[in-house]
Amino acid sequence: MRFKQIIGLNEIKEKLTQSAERNHHAQIFSGPPGSGNLALALAYASYINCENPTKADSCGECPSCIKIDKFIHPDLHFVFPISSTSKWKGKDVVSTNFLPEWRSLLTLHPFITLEDWIDHFGGENKQVNISKEESRQIIQKLSLKAFEAKYKIMLIWLPEWMNPSAANAILKILEEPPQTTVFLLVSSDYERLLTTITSRAQLVNVRAFSMDEVINFMATKTEEGKDNLSQLAQLSEGNLSQALKILDQQTAEETDQRFSDWMRMCWQNDLVMLVTSSENFHSMSKLAQKSLISSGLALLRNALLSSNNLNGLMRVSEDESDFVSKFGKSINLSKIEIISNELSEAFYHLERNASPKMTFLDLSLRINVILRS
Secondary structure, X not given: OOHHHOOOOHHHHXXXXXXXXXXXXXXXXEOOOOOOHHHHHHHHHHXXXXXXXXXXXXOOOOHHXXXXXXXOOOOEEEEOOEOOOOOOOHHHOOHHHHHHHHHHHHHHOOOOOHHHHHHHHOOOOOOOEEOHHHHHHHHHHHOOOXXXXXXXXXXXXXXXXXXXXXXXXXXXXXXXXXXXXXXXXXXXXXXXXXXXXXXXXXXXXXXXXXXXXHHHHHHOOOOOOHHXXXXXXXXXXXXXXXXXXXXXXXXXXXXXXXXXXXXXXXXXXXXXXXXXXXXXXXXXXXXXXXXXXXXXXXXXXXXXXXXXXXXXXXXXXXXXXXXXXXXXXXXXXXXHHHHHHHHHHHHHXXXXXXXXXXXXXXXXXXXXXXXXO
């Protein structure tokens, strides 16, 4: 991540590049959910360890920049709130074991919220936190010398979720870290932090993105006109994570069409196309995958209403009504119920990070059998 890759916030970027010369050992990047606080912390980490920095940014080309950009630098450590899953329990619930999921989410965009993260790693509706065991690992990792970088960096995302015992355990090392060690704390609720934490770090206030900054960001993701983008930006309230979700919702009609085409392929028994479509679904974002299934469940409901001549209760566009009508006539109530259950089960597995490709291929083959039985 480089400063120039972050939309706007120029006044904060300038302060950060200037502060790099003063070697602050601990900083708190405080900003609302969906702000640029995490992106700025990552860009700052790249900047202070860059081998060929300019006055305003890292080079983006040296080995250090490349590794940090991929979130695999051995001297950049991550800590974040997590909970037990079907795979990790007890003392194994530490950030190190969740790094593959963390890296894959950050690859999508760095404006993530806690909701995004829990949804991504499959928190199973359990309370997240940063545990006492995590604090032991922080101390252990920072007791070692840097492998190759100028600074060893400990980035703690959402430290407000740190267990009080864990927070107290790192106070000494936070106040007097080993030489060339830097703490970057990224908070979305500064008021919840212990005063013993805030008193040991310099505060970097990160404002929400402005309307113009959100519009400029969204313009890089869609071909929507400026007037429409202005309306969408107002809904996002400066939260870029929310802005991306709104854009996904704007593609609802495309999602409905994609589901209709998918059902036609299942009906036609075109196995080659079903494999290809599963690969295409795999490449979609997790939100888009779940939206596809949600859209399908809604269309099945409308197909059921259509088959019972209850068109007045349907909520479909003119373009969708033809598919709903034909689909409702071609299958019976029992098949609609079975397919709905299959879609719901696939949705459940996707939420728990099952392979999208395998999930959609299995689902396609099951629906193929149901439709042709």
